[in-house]
Amino acid sequence: MKLAKIIGTVVATRKDESLVGYKLMIIRRIDGKGEFIDSEEVAVDYVGAGIGEIVLIGQGSAVRVDKTKREAAIDMAIIGIVDTMDI
Amino acid sequence: MKLAKIIGTVVATRKDESLVGYKLMIIRRIDGKGEFIDSEEVAVDYVGAGIGEIVLIGQGSAVRVDKTKREAAIDMAIIGIVDTMDI
Amino acid sequence: MKLAKIIGTVVATRKDESLVGYKLMIIRRIDGKGEFIDSEEVAVDYVGAGIGEIVLIGQGSAVRVDKTKREAAIDMAIIGIVDTMDI
Amino acid sequence: MKLAKIIGTVVATRKDESLVGYKLMIIRRIDGKGEFIDSEEVAVDYVGAGIGEIVLIGQGSAVRVDKTKREAAIDMAIIGIVDTMDI
Amino acid sequence: MKLAKIIGTVVATRKDESLVGYKLMIIRRIDGKGEFIDSEEVAVDYVGAGIGEIVLIGQGSAVRVDKTKREAAIDMAIIGIVDTMDI
Numbered sequence: 372m373k374l375a376k377i378i379g380t381v382v383a384t385r386k387d388e389s390l391v392g393y394k395l396m397i398i399r400r401i402d403g404k405g406e407f408i409d410s411e412e413v414a415v416d417y418v419g420a421g422i423g424e425i426v427l428i429g430q431g432s433a434v435r436v437d438k439t440k441r442e443a444a445i446d447m448a449i450i451g452i453v454d455t456m457d458i
Numbered sequence: 459m460k461l462a463k464i465i466g467t468v469v470a471t472r473k474d475e476s477l478v479g480y481k482l483m484i485i486r487r488i489d490g491k492g493e494f495i496d497s498e499e500v501a502v503d504y505v506g507a508g509i510g511e512i513v514l515i516g517q518g519s520a521v522r523v524d525k526t527k528r529e530a531a532i533d534m535a536i537i538g539i540v541d542t543m544d545i
Numbered sequence: 546m547k548l549a550k551i552i553g554t555v556v557a558t559r560k561d562e563s564l565v566g567y568k569l570m571i572i573r574r575i576d577g578k579g580e581f582i583d584s585e586e587v588a589v590d591y592v593g594a595g596i597g598e599i600v601l602i603g604q605g606s607a608v609r610v611d612k613t614k615r616e617a618a619i620d621m622a623i624i625g626i627v628d629t630m631d632i
Numbered sequence: 633m634k635l636a637k638i639i640g641t642v643v644a645t646r647k648d649e650s651l652v653g654y655k656l657m658i659i660r661r662i663d664g665k666g667e668f669i670d671s672e673e674v675a676v677d678y679v680g681a682g683i684g685e686i687v688l689i690g691q692g693s694a695v696r697v698d699k700t701k702r703e704a705a706i707d708m709a710i711i712g713i714v715d716t717m718d719i
Numbered sequence: 720m721k722l723a724k725i726i727g728t729v730v731a732t733r734k735d736e737s738l739v740g741y742k743l744m745i746i747r748r749i750d751g752k753g754e755f756i757d758s759e760e761v762a763v764d765y766v767g768a769g770i771g772e773i774v775l776i777g778q779g780s781a782v783r784v785d786k787t788k789r790e791a792a793i794d795m796a797i798i799g800i801v802d803t804m805d806i
Contacts, residue, residue, distance in 0.1 A: 372656075372673065372674040372675075372707060372708055373673055373674070374642075374672060374673070374674060378490070378545055379490070379543060379544050379545035380543075380544050381461075381514070381540055381542070381543050381544075382540070382541045382542045382543075382544075383514055383538035383539055383540050383541060384539075384541050385505050385506070385507075385538065385539045386505060386514065386537060386538030386539070387504055387505065387516075387524075387537040387538060389523060389524065390537065390538060395459075395514075395538075397490060397543060397544075397545055399490070400671075402671040402672050403639070403640070403658060403660070403671070403672035408671050410487075410489040410490070410495050411461060411489050411490035411545070412459065412460055412461070413459040413460070413461060413514055414459075417648055417705075418646050418647060418648065419646070420646075427642070427644055427647065427656075427674055429648075429705050429706075429707050430707050431518055431519075431520075431692055431693070431707050432518070432519050432520075432692075432693050432696075433692075433693075433696065433704075433705050433706055433707035434705055434707075435519075435520065435523070436650060436696070436702065436703045436704060436705055437648075437650065437703065437705075441523065442523045442524065443520075443523065444504075444516050444520050444521055444523055444524075444535075444537050445516075445520055446459060446516050446517050446518050446520035446521075447459055448705075450647060450648040450651065450705050451644035451646065451647030451648060451651060451656075452644055452645070452646045452647070453642055453643070453644050454643045454644060454645050455642070455643045456640060456641075456642050456643075456658060457640050457641050457642075457643075457658075458639055458640035458658055458672070465577070465632055466577070466630060466631050466632035467630075467631050468548075468601070468627055468629070468630050468631075469627070469628045469629045469630075469631075470601055470625035470626055470627050470628060471626075471628050472592050472593070472594075472625065472626045473592060473601065473624060473625030473626070474591055474592065474603075474611075474624040474625060476610060476611065477624065477625060482546075482601075482625075484577060484630060484632055486577070497574075497576040497577070497582050498548060498576050498577035498632070499546065499547055499548070500546040500547070500548060500601055501546070518605055518606075518607075519605070519606050519607075522606075522607065522610070528610065529610045529611065530607075530610060531603050531607050531608055531610055531611075531622075531624050532603075532607055533546060533603050533604050533605050533607035533608075534546055552751070552806055553751070553804060553805050553806035554804075554805050555722075555775070555801055555803070555804050555805075556801070556802045556803045556804075556805075557775055557799035557800055557801050557802060558800070558802050559766050559767070559768075559799065559800045560766060560775065560798060560799030560800070561765055561766065561777075561798040561799060563784060563785065564798065564799060569720075569775075569799075571751060571804060571805075571806055573751070584748075584750040584751070584756050585722060585750050585751035585806070586720065586721055586722070587720040587721070587722060587775055588720075605779055605780075605781075606779070606780050606781075609781065609784070615784065616784045616785065617781075617784060618777050618781050618782055618784055618785075618796075618798050619777075619781055620720060620777050620778050620779055620781035620782075621720055633743075633760065633761040633762075633794060633795055634760055634761070635729075635759060635760070635761060661758075663758040663759050664726070664727070664745060664747070664758070664759035669758050678735055678792075679733050679734060679735065680733070681733075688729070688731055688734065688743075688761055690735075690792050690793075690794050691794050692779055692780070692794050693779075693780050694779075694780075694783065694791075694792050694793055694794035695792055695794075697737060697783070697789065697790045697791060697792055698737065698790065698792075709792075711734060711735040711738065711792050712731035712733065712734030712735060712738060712743075713731055713732070713733045713734070714729055714730070714731050715730045715731060715732050716729070716730045717727060717728075717729050717730075717745060718727050718728050718729075718730075718745075719726055719727035719745055719759070
């Protein structure tokens with residue numbers, strides 16, 4: 372998983388049917404010091420996370436293992452909210 | 459998903475049979491400010507998007523979850539049209 | 546998909562059995578202006594492409610969707626020959 | 633696989649249900665000389681590794697081949713502890 | 720596939736059970752001129768390759784298509800030995 376911060380939301384009215392009902396968040400990856408790295412990406416929220424929170428990002432088929440998501444065109448999801456990082 | 463802008467089209471008469479009938483768009487990734495990043499790539503259009511539009515790009519097996527696409531050699535697709543981004 | 550130019554061939558006598566009979570081409574990714582980017586990679590030719598041609602490159606499980614390729618250790622293939630790009 | 637060093641731990645109380653019970657480690661990739669490269673990432677520990685150890689990192693569906701992990705949203709795992717590297 | 724050179728070996732006594740019996744080689748990617756690019760990675764040897772040889776590297780689920788490898792946590796493998804490259 373990657374570490375990221377939620378920095379915004381996206382509205383997309385016209386989209387693949389399998390994405391209807393999912394919340395799309397704009398995230399940006401952070402390193403272990405909390406500094407932004409890479410550019411903005413869009414992840415589906417699985418855990419009820421809010422803007423400003425540090426989260427765990429899952430990618431690829433890992434985010435479609437759940438029976439309810441097998442047929443959703445999701446390749447990136449917020450799969451956890453980070454309470455603390457000890458480095 | 460990635461954020462991208464549609465900047466052109468590709469014509470490929472000779473191609474894998476599984477790609478016949480799909481529209482191939484040239485896209486280029488953008489960051490949260492709308493600036494271009496990375497280089498041009500080619501995505502199959504699933505949502506009827508047009509040149510100049512800001513779109514959501516799905517990658518990998520996520521873009522073949524639909525029964526009609528299981529046997530198509532597609533690894534990148536336009537899966538949504540962005541109305542607004544709030545950052 | 547990525548855009549690439551075919552720049553050579555590879556001979557590998559000793560290889561995974563599942564690759565026997567496939568033609569291995571050296572490709573290098575190009576951007577929308579036709580300039581080389583990234584370094585050389587090796588792709589299996591699915592469409593009868595030749596050296597110097599601009600092609601579409603598929604990656605990952607997308608290039609093994611066909612029944613005849615399910616058990617081939619192929620992670621990158623030439624899946625189309627580009628006639629024209631309009632950007 | 634990648635080579636990495638375990639440099640910390642992450643606590644995430646609110647997370648995808650499929651991740652409950654797994655230990656989340658902060659790792660950072662190293663090169664053949666043991667120098668850090670890239671930024672911090674989070675991997676699930678499969679082998680009982682500890683902080684400071686050099687480990688092998690698996691990614692993608694490879695880390696869900698085991699029957700007990702097929703439905704876990706894991707895309708990166710510690711799959712071995714490196715005793716020695718001979719370069 | 721990527722082009723790479725085998726530059727060493729890794730010993731990992733404690734590892735995921737599915738990896739027992741496989742030989743782990745340290746490889747480093749090369750470009751078309753044979754110059755090293757990127758950093759060291761670890762690949763499972765499928766073809767009996769030796770140190771110093773130029774090889775083809777497969778990644779992702781492509782290296783688990785064989786029935787005997789479906790349940791092995793392998794995401795990168797040496798799938799061919801390069802005899803000649805014509806560029």
